[in-house]
Amino acid sequence: xxxFLRDNGLSVVFGLLFLGSVVGQAFxxxxxxxxxxxxxxGDPVSFWAYVTSSDFAVDIAENWQSEYLxxxxxxxxxxxxxxxxxxESKQLRRIGRESDADQLVGRHVTExxxxxxxxxxxxxxxxxxxxxxxxxxxxLSSWLAQSIAGxxxxxxxxxxxxxxxxxxxxxxxxxxxxxxxxxxxxxxxLAIGSMAxxxxxxxxxxxxESKPVGASHTVxxxxx
Amino acid sequence: MGVLAVLLTAxxxxxxxxxxxxxxxxxxxxxxxxxxxxxxxxxAEQVRSxxxxxxxxxxxxxxxxxxxSATPVVSVRVWGTEAQVRTKADTVFLHEFASGxxxxxxxxxxxxxxxxxxxVGGP
Numbered sequence: 001x002x003x004f005l006r007d008n009g010l011s012v013v014f015g016l017l018f019l020g021s022v023v024g025q026a027f028x029x030x031x032x033x034x035x036x037x038x039x040x041x042g043d044p045v046s047f048w049a050y051v052t053s054s055d056f057a058v059d060i061a062e063n064w065q066s067e068y069l070x071x072x073x074x075x076x077x078x079x080x081x082x083x084x085x086x087x088e089s090k091q092l093r094r095i096g097r098e099s100d101a102d103q104l105v106g107r108h109v110t111e112x113x114x115x116x117x118x119x120x121x122x123x124x125x126x127x128x129x130x131x132x133x134x135x136x137x138x139x140l141s142s143w144l145a146q147s148i149a150g151x152x153x154x155x156x157x158x159x160x161x162x163x164x165x166x167x168x169x170x171x172x173x174x175x176x177x178x179x180x181x182x183x184x185x186x187x188x189x190l191a192i193g194s195m196a197x198x199x200x201x202x203x204x205x206x207x208x209e210s211k212p213v214g215a216s217h218t219v220x221x222x223x224x
Numbered sequence: 225m226g227v228l229a230v231l232l233t234a235x236x237x238x239x240x241x242x243x244x245x246x247x248x249x250x251x252x253x254x255x256x257x258x259x260x261x262x263x264x265x266x267x268a269e270q271v272r273s274x275x276x277x278x279x280x281x282x283x284x285x286x287x288x289x290x291x292x293s294a295t296p297v298v299s300v301r302v303w304g305t306e307a308q309v310r311t312k313a314d315t316v317f318l319h320e321f322a323s324g325x326x327x328x329x330x331x332x333x334x335x336x337x338x339x340x341x342x343x344v345g346g347p
Contacts, residue, residue: 041270042305043322054304156304162317162329162339162347165303 054152065142066184244307271345
């Protein structure tokens with residue numbers, strides 16, 4: 001058990017932080033939702049009714065989609081774009097999909113290569129794109145969920161304000177949808193850009209996200 | 225996740241639409257009665273109280289003078305705890321309270337981008 005926790009510390013700790021944050025968000029969101037209902041002359045709703053409501057779902061989904069977009073874009077952009085001096089970037093000479101030798105596929109597979117990397121054909125092509133594909137699909141499905149839950153929550157507000165509800169195409173063209181979307185995207189892009197630049201000049205001893213403390217500012221693709 | 229959201233929305237929506245329409249139907253039917261006490265009972269408490277304050281009379285005495293139309297329902301839309309029921313003549317708005325669906329606006333007319341203008345309740 002101790003060995004398992006040591007070997008999987010990152011996923012275990014972030015899994016627990018995620019669960020704790022979702023539960024905290026549910027309680028805070030419920031209190032806020034009840035306050036808004038009472039202010040409109042309505043009755044309090046139960047905790048269960050809130051966590052199964054579109055209001056809770058849209059708040060969850062709008063953050064998920066932006067996080068998965070962040071990692072999807074980072075995975076894809078770092079194939080073609082580099083940042084000289086950043087440990088987040090690969091070396092400038094390796095821009096692009098790289099050779100079979102670099103990627104350990106084709107004649108260069110090893111005994112320990114994953115089965116779909118060794119098989120060749122469509123399986124290897126698919127496996128070679130699997131991280132970007134899964135991140136992209138998670139982004140699109142979260143964004144779709146945001147649009148559906150967001151429309152439901154927004155239409156409830158519109159009816160409470162005695163205005164007509166919107167259809168889904170109207171909602172995805174609405175200011176509410178794009179305000180929710182872009183306020184999350186801008187923060188993700190800022191965080192990625194900041195990390196790429198700051199990691200050129202700053203160090204965190206022992207972190208693989210940083211270069212070694214003594215490494216030159218011009219050294220790219222090196223972690224310590 | 226998107227599909228799940230659609231299924232949840234659809235399944236919850238159908239039952240809520242039936243419940244909201246039943247209250248709207250009862251309200252519209254009660255408007256035709258000589259004694260509209262049953263219609264007053266289906267108004268949200270705040271709406272009934274505002275009507276009585278504005279008219280200086282009981283809801284049952286004030287409601288008939290508004291000459292609300294009691295025409296058949298043509299469509300029902302429910303989102304969360306809010307509903308909009310369109311009739312041949314105008315529109316009724318409802319909110320779901322702990323005690324059930326109640327009328328928050330009746331005799332409402334479309335004002336384009338601005339909120340509906342209602343004879344009873346409304347914005």
